[in-house]
Amino acid sequence: MSILGRTLEPGAVSERLRGAVRAPESSLALVALVGFVALAIASDGNLLSGGTLDAFFRFLAVPLVIGLAQMVVLSVGQMNLSVGVLTGYCAMVSAWMMVELGLPAPLAVSAAVALGALVGVVNGLLVVFTRINGFIVTLATMTIIDGLRYGVNGPDTYQGYSPGLREFGRDSVLGLPMVFLLALVVAGMVAFYFARTVSGRRLLATGGSPFSARLSGVSNDRSIVTAHALSGLLAGVAAVIVVASAGSVNASIGDDLLLPSFAAPIIGGVALTGGVVSVLGTCLAAFIVRLVDVMQAQFDINRRWIDLIVGAVVLGAVLIGTIRQRLARRSS
C-alpha cells in the first residue's frame, strides 16, 4: 500500500520518507560532527591543518562513491559483490588506454565509466535472464572481473599517465579536493535520481515490493538491469577518482573496497531488503568510517584495530536501527 503511494505521489512520499528517515540521519550527523570535533581537539588541531584536512577528504571520495554504487543495487533488494574489483578493472583499463594506447585522458575517463556501466548491464541481464540470485551472479562475475583486472597488466603498475588528470586529482578548490567535490556532485545526482525521477522511484517501488510494483505497471526486470547498470557506472566513476588521485594503479586496486561498500549504506540506514535508500546517510556513514581511519593514522594504532572497530560500528548501527524501528512500531 505504501509502495503504491510512494510511486504515484512523489510529494507525499518524500514527506513520509523524510519523516521516517530523519531520525537516523540526524543522529549519524551528530556522531559525525562530535567525532570530527573530538578528533580535531585530540590531535591538537592537526586535523584542521591544510594538508591533513585535504587528505581526509581526498580519501573519502572513493568510499563515498563505492558506498553509493552498492546502495543503488540495495535499493532494488539486490547486492553487487563485484563493485570493488570492477573499480579496479575500470581503473586498470583507463590507465592502459592512456599508457599503452596513448589515448587522451577524456577518452580514457569516459571509457572507464562506460565500461563500468556495461559490466553493470551484463550483471543485470544475467540476473534477469537466468533468474539466479543476484548475490551468486555477482559472486561469479566478481571472480571473472578479478581475473580480467589482473590480466590487463599482470602484477605491474601503470604510472606517469596524463599529467592533466593527475593535476585534477591533486587540485583543490576552497580547501576541498576536486575529487571530493566530484564525489559530492555524484551523490547529489544520485539523491536527485531517487527523489525526483520516474526511473528512480521505479527502482524503489521494485525494491519495496516487486509484486505491487508489477501491479502498478513497473517492470521489475528493467528496474534490476537499471540498478546494476547504475551501480557499475558509479564503480566506473570511483575508478576515475582512483586513477586521478592515486597517480599510479595496479591490479590490487579494489581489493579492500567490497566490505566498505556495504558498511556505508548499512550504517547509513539503507535496508538490505530494498525499497529504502538514504544518500545522506550513506555519505555520513562513509565520513564516520573515514574518521575512524584517520584516528588510526593520527594515533598510530594498529591497522587491525580499525577493522575491529568498523565491524563493531556496523553491528551497533544495525542494532540501534532495529531497536529504533521496534520502538517506533510500539509507539504507533
Place this chain on the structure above:
Amino acid sequence: MTTRLTGGPVALAEPEPEPVDAPAATTRRRPSGLPWWAHPRAGLAILLVVLVVLFTALRPAFLNTQLTLVPMQADISVYLVVGLSQLVVLSLGHMNMAVGRMAAMSAFATGLTYDLFGLPLIVDLAVGLAVGAGLGALAGLIIARTGVNSFVVTLALDFALVGLVTILYTAFTDGVAFAQKPEGMSALRFDTFADYCAGDLGGPEIPLVVPFAAIAVLGVGLLFRFGRLGREFLMTGSNAHAAELSGIPTKTRIIQAHALSGLLAGLAGFLLAANNGAFSANIGEGFLLPSFLGPVLGGTLLAGGAVSVLGTVLGATITQVIYKGLNLLQFQLDQLKLYIGLVLLAALSLDRIRHVLAERRGTRV
C-alpha cells in the same frame, strides 16, 4: 511436503548418498516422469567425468598419484567442509560471510592451546572446534535476538574478526604463525593410508585428512536426511513463521545452525592448517567464494529450505578438479579465476535451462 523440503523445487528427493553413478540412480527413481537429465546431480556427475577425461587427455599427469591425486584429495577435503559450513546456514536461508575468519580464529585457538599447554592434538582440535562453534553461536544469537539480516551480522563479525585474528597472532606468536605444532600434524600432512595399511591397496592413495571430511559429510548428510534437527532447520528456512507456529523453536534452531556452521568452518581451518603444515593468520582468507561455490553448484538454494549434501560434494570436487586441471595446463592465476567464474555462470545457467525445459515437458518439478 517433506520431500520438497529436502529436495527443494529442483529435485524430487534427496538421492541416497551414492557416489558418482547418480544418473543410474535417478532413472530408477522417476515416479513423476521427470527425465533423467533434469536431475541436478546427474548433470554435475557428467560434468565431473567430462572434466576428468578432458584434463587427462590434455595432461596425462592429471592422474598421477603423487603429483595430483593426493594433494587434490586434501584440497577437496578442506573446501568440501567449507562448503558444508555454508550449506548448514543456507538451509535456514541465511549466509555466513565470516566462514574464513571463524576458521582462522578456530585454527588460532588450536595452535594456542598447544603452544600454552602442550596438550595432544585431539584436545587442541576440540578446543578449536569449540571456539568455532562459539563464534557461530554468537552470530546466531545476534541474528535470532535482533532479527537483523544474517548477511549484515556475519559481515560485521568478519570485519571484527579480521582485525582480531591479526592482533592475536602478533600478540601470541612472533609473526604470522605458531612455531610449534602438535604431534601428528606432519603425519596428517604427508602420510596417506598406504603408509599404514598393508602397502598400496590398488586404488589411489588417500591422505589422512580425507576421513575428517568424510565424517563431516556423513554427519551433515545424516542430519539433514534423518535427523529431526536437520528437518527443523529446513522448515525454519522454508517458512520461519509456519515453523514457529508448528512448535519449532526457530530462534534456538537459528543459533544451533550457526554454531554448527562455525564448528565446520573451524574443522576446515584445521584441515587447511594440516595441509599447509602451520597454524597461520592467513588461514581462511580464500574461503568465502568456495564456500558458496560448492553448495550452489550442487543445487542448494540461497532462499533456504533445500540443501543437497551430495551436490555439495560434487560441486566442491568439480571446483577443485578445474583448479587442478587448469593449474596443470599452466594457466596463470588470473585466467584461472576467469574460468572458474565462467564455469560457475555456465553451470548455473545450464541448471536453469534444464529446469525450464523440464517444466516445459509438462512435468512438475
